[in-house]
Structure formats: structure tokens, C-alpha cells
Amino acid sequence: NAGVTQTPKFRVLKTGQSMTLLCAQDMNHEYMYWYRQDPGMGLRLIHYSVGEGTTAKGEVPDGYNVSRLKKQNFLLGLESAAPSQTSVYFCASRDPGLEILVYEQYFGPGTRLTVT
Amino acid sequence: TxxxxxxxxxxxxxxxxxxxxxxxxxxxxxxLQWYRQEPGEGPVLLVTVVTGGEVKKLKRLTFQFGDARKDSSLHITAAQPGDTGLYLCAGSTGANSKLTFGKGITLSVRP
Structure with a gap:
């Protein structure tokens, strides 16, 4: 049981290049999330999904696209990378569960992206 | 917001x-939840509090949810170097599937 995994762990891009970050979870969770973490800014939600085939915008969606073709995978795409997208990206997942008030999220180890 | x-x-x-x-x-x-994040890793859930006034203990860590459910505190007794990390709180309104995170508290415990 690996939990939430992210690939790659590190990546350096040049401005204008594109890339896809992969998140995979083996806990059969319905909900998945992509966050970015910047110094002094905390965790900010980029996009999220409440089930296979669904996606929704979070707090900072501009410049990113996502897809959830399979329940266990959530992909984050950068079509034309910009230096402002230099950040650490975290994927998370959770199960709605029976207790609607409890929103425990399980996080991956993160991807450190630098755009030059 | x-x-x-x-x-x-x-x-x-x-x-x-x-x-x-x-x-x-x-x-x-x-x-409201508290997470701890160590360098190079993702946040890990420590506790969830649901009821106003609720107090939960996790070894040397004591978490309290305010009576009005607008605030929370984390008390650490006899801090150890292993407590070093970034502590994040996150709240849910229950009406949707998103959490709101605070910016975090960076704690350093010197030996």
C-alpha cells in the first residue's frame, strides 16, 4: 500500500515548455486535489476532482489544466510554463467516508518544479 | 472567503x-484539522476536531477547538527536536469538498 505517489520528484523547465505531473493513489479514494506551496503562502488549491471524469477549479487555477480519466490517477498539466509557476506541488486524496464533517486528506511527497 | x-x-x-x-x-x-509537515515531505494529519470546546491529546500535543468553532490552539509539552516542522491548520465548512489552509507555523526545537 503506497498511499499517494507523485512523479517526478524534481523538474526544471524553461519558460514556455510544457509538462505533466502525475499523481496516483491506491486507496480507492473518490476525491483528489492538486495544491501548490510557496514560502509564506501556505497551501493553495489549484484544481480538484470529486470522482472519475470530473474536475473543478480551485483557488489558483490559471495556467494549469487537469484530467481524471481513471479513479486512481490525477494529472496536472502546465501548457506553457512561467517562472511564477516555480513551486512545490502536492497531490492529495481522501474518501468522503461516512462522517461528512471529517475531511482527512492524504498527501503525496511533492514535486519540486523550477521554471527558468 | x-x-x-x-x-x-x-x-x-x-x-x-x-x-x-x-x-x-x-x-x-x-x-478543523492540524497537519505537520517535515522538510521534503507532504503534510501528515495529526488530529481533527469537530465539536466546539473539544480537547484532544496526542502524547505531548494537546489540541483545542474554540467554543464558537472559529479558532484552535496546539499546545506542546516538553518539546523535543523531533517536533520540529511546519504546523498547518485547515478548516472545513462541511458544505463542499475543499479545505482552507492557514499559512503555517514553522517550529524549530533546538537540542
Missing amino acids: QLLEQSPQFLSIQEGENLTVYCNSSSVFSS
Whole structure:
């Protein structure tokens, strides 16, 4: 049981290049999330999904696209990378569960992206 | 927009000292969580509090949810170097599937 995994762990891009970050979870969770973490800014939600085939915008969606073709995978795409997208990206997942008030999220180890 | 303010932003203490840190909001949350994040890793859930006034203990860590469910505190007794990390609070209104995170408290415990 690996939990939430992210690939790659590190990546350096040049401005204008594109890339896809992969998140995979083996806990059969319905909900998945992509966050970015910047110094002094905390965790900010980029996009999220409440089930296979669904996606929704979070707090900072501009410049990113996502897809959830399979329940266990959530992909984050950068079509034309910009230096402002230099950040650490975290994927998370959770199960709605029976207790609607409890929103425990399980996080991956993160991807450190630098755009030059 | 619900905001969670965490204080202090940075804290450096000596091993064995006690400390209390805070997570405050003007909004009411149906539940509030505390996560700890170590360098190079993702956040890991420590506790979830749901009921106003609730107190939960996790070894040397004591978490309290305010009576009005707008704030929370984390008290650490006899801090150890292993407590070093970034402490994040996150709140949910229960009406959707998103969490609102605070900016975090960086704690350093010196041996």
C-alpha cells in the first residue's frame, strides 16, 4: 500500500515548455486535489476532482489544466510554463467516508518544479 | 472567503520548553484539522476536531477547538527536536469538498 505517489520528484523547465505531473493513489479514494506551496503562502488549491471524469477549479487555477480519466490517477498539466509557476506541488486524496464533517486528506511527497 | 490566521509564524525554542500556537478565523468551521509537515515531505494529519470546546491529546500535543468553532490552539509539552516542522491548520465548512489552509507555523526545537 503506497498511499499517494507523485512523479517526478524534481523538474526544471524553461519558460514556455510544457509538462505533466502525475499523481496516483491506491486507496480507492473518490476525491483528489492538486495544491501548490510557496514560502509564506501556505497551501493553495489549484484544481480538484470529486470522482472519475470530473474536475473543478480551485483557488489558483490559471495556467494549469487537469484530467481524471481513471479513479486512481490525477494529472496536472502546465501548457506553457512561467517562472511564477516555480513551486512545490502536492497531490492529495481522501474518501468522503461516512462522517461528512471529517475531511482527512492524504498527501503525496511533492514535486519540486523550477521554471527558468 | 474563509481565512485562517496562524500565529506565531516562526518559533524557535529549546528542548524541554512548552509552547502554544494558534489558528484563528472570523468564520465558523464544522471541523478543523492540524497537519505537520517535515522538510521534503507532504503534510501528515495529526488530529481533527469537530465539536466546539473539544480537547484532544496526542502524547505531548494537546489540541483545542474554540467554543464558537472559529479558532484552535496546539499546545506542546516538553518539546523535543523531533517536533520540529511546519504546523498547518485547515478548516472545513462541511458544505463542499475543499479545505482552507492557514499559512503555517514553522517550529524549530533546538537540542
